[in-house]
Structures are given as structure tokens and as C-alpha cells.
Amino acid sequence: MKEKESVTVYDLARAAGVSQGTVDRVLHNRGRFSEATRDKVLRAVEELGYAPNMYARSMAQRSKRIIACIVPDFEEGTYWDSNNEGLMEGAAEVAPLGVEVRFHRYDYTSRKSFKKAVEETLDEGCNGVILGPVFDDLSLPFVGRLREMNIPFVYIDRKIGNDGDVAFYGTDFYQSGILGAHVTSLVQQEGTVLLVALSQIEPSFADTTVDRRQAIFDYFSEHCPGITTYSVEIDTENEAVREKTLDAFFAEHPEVRSAIVTNTRAYQFDEYLRKHPKKNLFVLGYDDTRRNLKALRDGNVSAIITRGIPLQAKNSVISLANFIQGDRRPETKDNYLHLGILTKHNLHGLF
Amino acid sequence: MKEKESVTVYDLARAAGVSQGTVDRVLHNRGRFSEATRDKVLRAVEELGYAPNMYARSMAQRSKRIIACIVPDFEEGTYWDSNNEGLMEGAAEVAPLGVEVRFHRYDYTSRKSFKKAVEETLDEGCNGVILGPVFDDLSLPFVGRLREMNIPFVYIDRKIGNDGDVAFYGTDFYQSGILGAHVTSLVQQEGTVLLVALSQIEPSFADTTVDRRQAIFDYFSEHCPGITTYSVEIDTENEAVREKTLDAFFAEHPEVRSAIVTNTRAYQFDEYLRKHPKKNLFVLGYDDTRRNLKALRDGNVSAIITRGIPLQAKNSVISLANFIQGDRRPETKDNYLHLGILTKHNLHGLF
DNA sequence: CTGAAAGCGCTAACAA
DNA sequence: TTGTTAGCGCTTTCAG
Numbered sequence: 029m030k031e032k033e034s035v036t037v038y039d040l041a042r043a044a045g046v047s048q049g050t051v052d053r054v055l056h057n058r059g060r061f062s063e064a065t066r067d068k069v070l071r072a073v074e075e076l077g078y079a080p081n082m083y084a085r086s087m088a089q090r091s092k093r094i095i096a097c098i099v100p101d102f103e104e105g106t107y108w109d110s111n112n113e114g115l116m117e118g119a120a121e122v123a124p125l126g127v128e129v130r131f132h133r134y135d136y137t138s139r140k141s142f143k144k145a146v147e148e149t150l151d152e153g154c155n156g157v158i159l160g161p162v163f164d165d166l167s168l169p170f171v172g173r174l175r176e177m178n179i180p181f182v183y184i185d186r187k188i189g190n191d192g193d194v195a196f197y198g199t200d201f202y203q204s205g206i207l208g209a210h211v212t213s214l215v216q217q218e219g220t221v222l223l224v225a226l227s228q229i230e231p232s233f234a235d236t237t238v239d240r241r242q243a244i245f246d247y248f249s250e251h252c253p254g255i256t257t258y259s260v261e262i263d264t265e266n267e268a269v270r271e272k273t274l275d276a277f278f279a280e281h282p283e284v285r286s287a288i289v290t291n292t293r294a295y296q297f298d299e300y301l302r303k304h305p306k307k308n309l310f311v312l313g314y315d316d317t318r319r320n321l322k323a324l325r326d327g328n329v330s331a332i333i334t335r336g337i338p339l340q341a342k343n344s345v346i347s348l349a350n351f352i353q354g355d356r357r358p359e360t361k362d363n364y365l366h367l368g369i370l371t372k373h374n375l376h377g378l379f
Numbered sequence: 380m381k382e383k384e385s386v387t388v389y390d391l392a393r394a395a396g397v398s399q400g401t402v403d404r405v406l407h408n409r410g411r412f413s414e415a416t417r418d419k420v421l422r423a424v425e426e427l428g429y430a431p432n433m434y435a436r437s438m439a440q441r442s443k444r445i446i447a448c449i450v451p452d453f454e455e456g457t458y459w460d461s462n463n464e465g466l467m468e469g470a471a472e473v474a475p476l477g478v479e480v481r482f483h484r485y486d487y488t489s490r491k492s493f494k495k496a497v498e499e500t501l502d503e504g505c506n507g508v509i510l511g512p513v514f515d516d517l518s519l520p521f522v523g524r525l526r527e528m529n530i531p532f533v534y535i536d537r538k539i540g541n542d543g544d545v546a547f548y549g550t551d552f553y554q555s556g557i558l559g560a561h562v563t564s565l566v567q568q569e570g571t572v573l574l575v576a577l578s579q580i581e582p583s584f585a586d587t588t589v590d591r592r593q594a595i596f597d598y599f600s601e602h603c604p605g606i607t608t609y610s611v612e613i614d615t616e617n618e619a620v621r622e623k624t625l626d627a628f629f630a631e632h633p634e635v636r637s638a639i640v641t642n643t644r645a646y647q648f649d650e651y652l653r654k655h656p657k658k659n660l661f662v663l664g665y666d667d668t669r670r671n672l673k674a675l676r677d678g679n680v681s682a683i684i685t686r687g688i689p690l691q692a693k694n695s696v697i698s699l700a701n702f703i704q705g706d707r708r709p710e711t712k713d714n715y716l717h718l719g720i721l722t723k724h725n726l727h728g729l730f
Numbered sequence: 731c732t733g734a735a736a737g738c739g740c741t742a743a744c745a746a
Numbered sequence: 747t748t749g750t751t752a753g754c755g756c757t758t759t760c761a762g
Contacts, residue, residue: 036755047733052757060731083434083475084755087738124434200727207724214661214681214722215565310565330565366728369720371565373558376551377717387739398749403741411747435739438754 035076043072055080082354086126093352095122095129095345096149099160099184100136105318107292107337108136111160111184114338118345127349130154136162146170156348157181161188180351184344186236193361194351197344199335200364201236205243205290207367208312208333212286213247215310215330218254220284222277225261226291237290240314244288258284264293274300286310294332298323316370321379325372332370340365386427394423406431433705437477444703446473446480446696447500450511450535451487456669458643458688459487462511462535465689469696478700481505487513497521507699508532512539531702535695537587544712545702548695550686551715552587556594556641558718559663559684563637564598566661566681569605571635573628576612577642588641591665595639609635615644625651637661645683649674667721672730676723683721691716 037055041048046065053061054069072078097115102108119129130152132145142163149157150173157174159181161167167188174181175192183196212221225241241259248255260277263269274297278284287309289297294313301309309328313320316334323329340363347358370378388406392399397416404412405420423429448466453459470480481503483496493514500508501524508525510532512518518539525532526543534547563572576592592610599606611628614620625648629635638660640648645664652660660679664671667685674680691714698709721729 034755037757038755048756049734049758050732053732056757062731065731081438081475081755084438084738085757087432087435087438087740087754088756088758090738090758124432203724203727207722210722210724364727367725369722369725371558371561371720373554373561374718374720376554376715385739388741389739399740400742400749400751401747404748407741409742413747416747432739435754436741438756439739439741441742441754 034081035078036081037078039076040069040072040078043076044068080355082125086124086353089126092126092128093155093349094153095127095156095158095348095352096132096152096154097129097158097345098132098134098142098145098149099158100162101133105322107315107317108160110315110317110337111341114341114343115158115345117338118342118349121342121346122349122353125349125353127353129158129345139163139166142166154179156194156352158184158344158348160184161186164188180348182344182348184341187362195344195347195358195360196362197340197347198364199340199367201239202243203364204314204333204335204367205240206247207369208240208288208290208314209244209247209252211331211333211369212288212310212312213252213255216255216286217252219256220281220286221248221255221257222281222284222287223257223259224287224289224291224297225259226264226293240290244290262296264291264296267296267299270296271300271303275304278304278306284309286312289313292317292320294329295319295323295327298327298329301328316368316378318379321370321375324370325375325379330371334368334370336365336368385432386429387432388429390427391420391423391429394427395419431706433476433701437475437704440477443477443479444506444700445504446478446507446509446699446703447483447503447505448480448509448696449483449485449493449496449500450509451513452484456673458666458668459511461666461668461688462692465692465694466509466696468689469693469700472693472697473700473704476700476704478704480509480696490514490517493517505530507545507703509535509695509699511535512537515539531699533695533699535692538713546695546698546709546711547713548691548698549715550691550718552590553594554715555665555684555686555718556591557598558720559591559639559641559665560595560598560603562682562684562720563639563661563663564603564606567606567637568603570607571632571637572599572606572608573632573635573638574608574610575638575640575642575648576610577615577644591641595641613647615642615647618647618650621647622651622654626655629655629657635660637663640664643668643671645680646670646674646678649678649680652679667719667729669730672721672726675721676726676730681722685719685721687716687719 037048037051040051050061050065051069054066099111100108102112132149134141134145143166157179159167171181171191180194182194185198187193187196223241223244248257258281260273262273292315297311311329313329313332316332316337320332324332350356388399388402391402397420401412401416402420405417450462451459453463483500485492485496494517508530510518512534522532522543531545533545536549538544538547574592574595599608609632611624613624643666648662662680664680664683667683667688671683675683701707
């Protein structure tokens with residue numbers, strides 16, 4: 029019901045005294061124009077305040093842009109599954125912009141499979157990459173390659189260096205530890221707290237949760253002199269071993285009132301508690317994976333700190349698509365997502 | 380890098396044996412076509428699974444669509460300010476789709492101003508309405524009018540009936556009460572809890588927080604027999620009166636360990652506590668308004684339950700725009716937003 | 731190196 | 747009632 033105003037390529041062309049075709053060439057650096065015209069056009073862009081119409085653009089493009097997504101494969105209900113969910117949502121959202129998301133998944137316990145995913149990506153070709161890195165030494169040369177080839181990329185979950193990435197979406201692990209400790213301290217001002225950590229199967233992996241644990245220690249030692257903490261490491265793979273470890277701990281420390289599971293598998297601790305119930309134990313876990321949410325709803329987990337995994341993944345897709353199609357970078361390069369607190373009673377819409 | 384497939388009006392036209400113009404007419408019910416062609420076209424739509432290209436559409440439209448937004452005016456940092464923030468975000472997001480959002484604000488203490496806003500809206504004309512209703516008896520005939528005129532509308536914050544609205548975005552107040560009580564019960568299993576409520580200035584207003592208070596009572600009486608609650612009503616407008624009321628309460632009940640402020644103005648309770656500090660008082664409030672967040676960060680509020688106000692507002696705009704421009708309804712009609720829990724240590728990115 | 735022109739999917743004005 | 751056609755802002759041939 030009102031006219032649209034907005035400066036177009038045609039306006040630029042007129043202002044610069046050239047044709048639309050020429051404007052397009054300098055805008056996209058497709059070569060075949062002189063320095064002089066380049067300047068004229070760019071000046072016109074400045075003066076008129078040109079902003080491209082993304083929709084017209086994607087309509088005119090006969091070909092799609094491809095985003096290659098190199099992320100770990102996953103079991104149902106785990107961390108990378110949640111990420112996958114968000115990536116899919118993002119893919120759906122950018123599809124009408126003419127951007128297609130293709131997956132190259134790898135086994136995060138296998139360096140070889142990562143190499144393979146990388147090769148595939150490079151072979152197929154793409155206009156942008158979303159990288160969920162696990163192996164630093166393997167990822168580094170890869171992003172170097174991307175930079176050479178002028179392929180934009182965004183990190184998800186973790187980032188390797190600060191070099192040429194368009195953006196990063198992930199969590200501030202230290203802060204997540206502070207929050208977990210804070211919540212626990214609200215429930216319990218003094219006494220014993222148990223920290224349950226994942227034992228490292230593969231010492232070569234980067235263990236992102238060390239920062240989290242450090243934060244918890246820091247918080248308690250600064251704010252809660254009355255709290256004593258103990259750590260146990262549990263075996264992710266073997267339930268029998270887990271059981272023995274935990275039995276031993278609880279035998280020695282029956283006075284424990286809270287437990288913080290610092291890795292992403294609070295549901296495994298819940299499994300233990302189902303068999304060996306403890307009265308009034310406050311259990312705090314991390315990450316809104318399906319399994320953890322189930323343990324929160326039906327089991328013995330009292331609260332979960334979440335980083336909105338699907339959102340981080342979704343945002344990574346959208347921001348990369350906007351960069352590729354709309355020439356615009358995200359407002360902030362490093363995006364540490366909001367940490368949420370979940371209990372039995374605010375799961376609505378998540379599960 | 381791959382061809383786009385997707386069925387277009389042209390495809391429909393060919394399939395139905397008519398022209399694009401005719402297809403457009405039946406698609407938009409612009410009249411001037413026979414029943415027979417209508418059927419042919421609609422069948423083609425079914426068979427080919429046609430979905431309009433929203434971007435092509437908004438490009439071809441020389442005129443904008445207008446969304447009229449009838450919501451309460453606000454003071455800085457209060458509930459409707461947060462809503463406004465989200466509405467603005469939404470407006471920015473749908474602008475490239477050729478949708479403009481226009482505001483008609485009213486004073487929520489004045490029925491007359493609401494009437495005026497409604498009249499303005501009707502006079503100016505629009506393609507859709509977002510309504511934040513306060514006066515039920517005034518809103519009802521208005522939405523009746525909208526239905527007659529075939530103008531789609533969505534409710535925000537509260538809804539009046541379930542009639543012709545495209546969607547509703549708001550909170551489940553009862554659930555928010557349950558959550559608040561649950562969180563409080565995590566901190567304190569027994570003893571005294573103070574409920575602070577807003578005293579009604581205007582008894583004609585719908586008080587949405589009664590459900591919340593009811594839920595708190597229900598939760599405690601079901602799960603926490605050891606907890607006793609007391610309610611006080613405080614005067615929103617007059618600080619001196621507030622002070623007196625609260626002084627009197629604390630004199631009588633020095634044993635109180637938690638307080639729940641059930642309205643949206645926890646910051647006013649914080650103001651009181653700054654002048655009359657209480658040791659170890661757990662204070663829970665509602666809503667992530669700027670003032671409340673400040674009281675959480677720097678003051679005596681321990682936790683805030685939030686309904687993601689900006690998000691509810693933003694979604695209302697986006698869903699209405701999609702309905703108007705993209706012919707598609709939101710997936711769920713009634714959207715009760717996720718309830719968040721905020722503490723000092725997860726304000727990042729919100730403030 | 732540059733310009734002209736066709737066309738992406740859709741709407742809207744104008745003929746018929 | 748229906749078909750035709752000219753754009754919307756942009757990219758992309760294809761000739762110069």
C-alpha cells in the first residue's frame with residue numbers, strides 16, 4: 029500500500045554512466061572491467077547507499093549455492109544429534125534463498141574418516157563450509173586450504189584459531205561451569221558436592237569440559253568456603269565399570285548432597301541412580317540432548333544447563349548463507365550462546 | 380551448482396490448460412473465473428504440490444502489505460517495552476518480504492485511547508493486525524469486525540476467545556507459577572515463603588497473574604507440606620506505601636526465607652530491599668524486562684522466570700507476515716513460549 | 731573491456 | 747470470463 033523505494037543496480041549503472049552488466053561485474057569482481065569504471069561504480073555504491081536485494085539475486089541465479097557441512101556423525105539423542113536437528117532447520121530456512129546444505133559426516137573417533145569427509149568436500153566443491161572440528165591438527169591445514177580457495181567457513185561447537193572464519197557458534201564452557209556451580213550453591217550452601225566427569229577414552233581428543241570443571245572449582249573456592257568437592261571419572265562405554273566406581277564413591281561419602289555431571293551424559297548417571305536410588309540428591313547436568321531431557325523429566329536429574337544446541341547449529345547455517353548470498357557478515361563473529369536452565373517444569377516445547 | 384526444481388504458476392497454467400493470469404486469479408480469489416477453471420487449477424495445485432515463491436511474489440508486488448500493531452504504550456524497561464523490542468526485530472525481518480509494520484499504541488489505563496487506536500487502524504486500512512488486548516469488552520467487537528472484513532489477526536500476550544485468530548503468542552501463566560514454586564522449593568524445602576503481588580489499581584483489568592498465584596499455592600500444597608506462604612499486595616505507584624506495607628510484613632515474619640514477586644515488577648521489590656537489606660533472602664521474580672534484569676545483575680533478585688518476551692513478539696510478526704505473504708499458517712496456532720530461568724550468571728547476551 | 735537483452739517466478743494492468 | 751504482457755531487481759549469456 030506504499031511504494032517501495034530502494035536503490036537498484038540500474039540506479040548504480042546510471043549514476044556511474046555504465047551498464048547493469050558492468051556494475052554486476054565489479055560488484056562481484058568477475059574481472060573484465062577497468063580500474064576507472066571500478067572506482068566510478070564503487071563511488072556510486074557509496075553515495076547511493078546500495079544494498080543488494082537478496083531475493084532478486086537468488087531468483088536470478090540459475091544455480092544453487094552449496095554449503096558443505098562437515099560434522100561428526102551421531103547416535104540418536106546425543107549431542108551431535110541435537111546439532112543435526114538445528115542444522116536441518118537452518119537448511120530448510122535457507123533453501124528458498126537458493127542455498128543447499130550437504131552433509132559430510134565423520135566418525136569422531138576416527139581420524140581417517142575425517143580426512144575422507146574433507147576430501148569428499150573438496151572434490152565435490154562448494155561455496156561455503158560449516159566445520160565442527162574434533163581433530164585440531166587435521167582441521168588446521170584444511171581451513172588453510174579453504175582460505176586459499178577463498179571458500180568462507182564457520183566453526184560450530186569449537187574453533188581452531190581465529191583466522192579466516194566468518195563466524196563461530198558455540199558455548200563459553202568456563203561460564204557454563206560458573207553457572208552450574210552457582211545454581212548448585214543456591215540449593216546447597218555447604219557440605220559435599222560430587223563432580224562426575226567422563227573419563228577420556230582417547231587422550232588425543234580435545235576435552236572441552238576441563239574449562240567447565242575448572243570454573244566449578246573456582247566458583248566454589250571463591251564463593252562457598254563451606255563446600256567440599258570430590259571428583260570421580262566414569263567410563264562412558266562400560267556400565268558395569270561405572271557402577272563399581274560410583275558404588276565405591278557413595279560408600280565412602282554417604283553425606284554427598286549434590287552431584288554435577290560435567291560432561292554431556294548426565295543420563296548415564298541417572299541410569300545408575302535408578303538402580304541405586306539416593307534420597308534428596310540434587311543432580312545437575314549439561315546439555316539438552318534428548319536423553320538428558322528424558323532423564324530430567326522422568327528420572328533423577330534435577331536441572332540441566334543448556335547451551336541451546338539446535339540454535340547454535342541453526343544459526344551457523346543461516347549466517348553462512350547470508351554471507352554467501354547476501355554479502356553480509358553476522359553482527360558478531362564469535363557467538364557464545366545463551367545458557368539456559370532447565371528443570372522438570374520448563375521442558376514445554378523442547379521435548 | 381545444481382538446477383532448481385520447483386513448480387511454478389506457469390507449470391500450473393499448463394497443467395490446467397489455462398493462462399498464468401487465470402491461475403493467479405483463482406489462487407488469490409480475485410474473482411472473474413468460472414467454477415470449472417477453479418477446480419482445474421486447484422487440482423493442478425494438489426497434483427504438482429505447488430508452493431508459491433514468496434520472494435518472487437513480494438518482488439512483483441508494487442505495493443507493500445501493512446501489518447497494524449495495536450499494543451499498549453510503554454515506559455522504558457517494562458513489559459511492553461520488551462515486547463516492542465521483539466516487534467521491531469520482527470518488522471526488520473519481514474521488511475524484505477514487502478511487509479511494513481505500523482504501530483497504533485494505546486494507554487492501557489484508558490479505554491478511550493484503545494478505541495482511538497482501533498479507529499485509526501480501521502481508517503488507515505491494513506492487511507493484518509497484531510493485537511495485544513487489555514480490554515476484553517472492547518477487543519471483542521473489534522476482532523468481530525476484522526473477521527467480517529477478512530483481515531487476519533494474531534493475538535499477543537493474551538487472547539480473547541479462540542475465534543478467528545491466525546495465532547496466539549504468549550505464556551502459560553499457570554505453568555509459570557508451577558515453575559516458580561518448583562525452583563523455590565529446590566532452594567527451600569520448608570519454612571516461610573512470601574508472595575508479593577501487585578495490587579490492582581483498576582479492578583476492570585484482567586489480572587493474568589491470578590493463575591500464576593494459584594499455581595504456586597497448588598504446587599506448594601501438593602509437594603511441600605512444610606512450606607507456609609503469606610501474601611502481601613504492594614502499590615505499584617507509590618513507593619512510600621510499598622515500604623510501609625513491606626516493613627509491616629517483615630516485622631511480623633522475620634523468619635521468611637524466600638519471596639516470589641508474582642507480577643512483572645520484581646525490580647520494585649529490589650528497590651525496597653536495597654534500603655532494607657535482608658540476609659539470605661531468595662527472591663524470585665518474573666519477566667526479563669530491562670529493569671528486572673538490572674535488579675538480577677546488580678541487586679537482590681536471585682532468579683527470574685522468563686517467557687522470552689521479545690521472542691513472543693517477534694514471532695507474532697513473522698507468523699502474520701508469512702500468513703499474509705506466504706499463505707501459510709504457523710505450525711501451531713496457540714504458542715505458549717518456553718519458560719526460561721535466569722540468574723546472575725546466565726545473562727550473557729540478554730543485557 | 732562493455733552493453734544489450736533474456737529470463738528467474740510472480741503480479742497487475744490491459745485487452746479481448 | 748480469460749489471455750497477454752510488462753515489469754520487480756538481479757544475473758548471465760552473447761555480441762560487440
